[in-house]
Amino acid sequence: MKTLKNFVVAVSMAGMASLSGPLMGDVDPNLPDYERASGVSGNLSSIGSDTLNNLMTLWAEAFSQFYPNVNVQIQGAGSSTAPPALTEGTATLAPMSRGMRQSEIQEFEARFGYPPTELPVAVDMLAVFVNKDNPIEALSLPQIDAIFSATRRCGYAEGINRWGQLGLTGSWDNRDFALYSRNAVSGTYGFFKDNALCGGDFRASINEQPGSSSVVQGVSESINGIGYSGIGYSTSGVRAVPLAFDDSSEAVEPTPENASSGAYPLSRYLFIYINKHPNRDLDPVTREFIKMVYSKQGQEIVERDGFVTLPAAVSERVLQSLGIN
Known part of the structure; x- marks a missing residue:
């Protein structure tokens, strides 16, 4: 989490121009292709941003093409609904069009003993x-x-x-x-x-x-x-x-x-927050969804939905910080 936290600070909007690689409308050709993994099943629940609602829906549809047996549910009433849903365990994915406030992070930490993990997934x-x-x-x-x-x-x-x-x-x-x-x-x-x-x-x-x-x-x-x-x-x-x-x-x-x-x-960056224990791997469903988001297919969806894509260097750094190969 420390590595990812430092990374997110380093690529905050104030320092956006310092990002290496193409942070533009074109999808970075160096992004990896997503490949289906075995043994992935279960449920995913997303509660949060209205801005991200359509993008989350498109990602869910693409994910379902790889994993027809995974059930993905999405609600997009607003970013303020994301932190309590993640804290209470009613959401696996908490998309937000702003960063979590300190009070929201503290409530999560009080429940779990560690902070939520912040993932920049697109630029708006x-x-x-x-x-x-x-x-x-x-x-x-x-x-x-x-x-x-x-x-x-x-x-x-x-x-x-x-x-x-x-x-x-x-x-x-x-x-x-x-x-x-x-x-x-x-x-x-x-x-x-x-x-x-x-x-x-x-x-x-x-x-x-x-x-x-x-x-x-x-x-x-x-x-x-x-x-x-x-x-x-x-x-x-x-x-x-x-x-x-x-x-x-x-x-x-x-x-x-x-x-x-x-x-x-x-x-601004758009985020997905997840509950990632610092000493444990992500469950397979969440891991593969996040991996797809940072793939070429995932960022092509970002471009198609009218947002700005992330460069391969950012994708690689985030996935490494999560222990995702």
């Missing part, structure tokens, strides 16, 4: 979406904070209440915002609060949604709409706005290349 870009007919060209994080928050901790001089304050003219000048947000159980909500609102508080007027797809749907149905979710939930009815770290920085598109370089301000 949190997009700020507007309606497809909205002409806004770019936004900075301080502007986003001034739109969504009541506290403006990122330092913008005033609250932004109309599109005209962002330079839009004509019929847009006096239009206010229809704000769409995930709810508080969501890891996406927590990540956006910490990184786009500088830890501040959301406005009371936000429309909280239970899932990322409903955020995007709300924005697509409202000409004044603005909301955030993982880039993989983009539809033809919305547009992801290029983002800048501050008002003096260049705005960049949410592309795999910009996530890889660290140029895109709202990039």
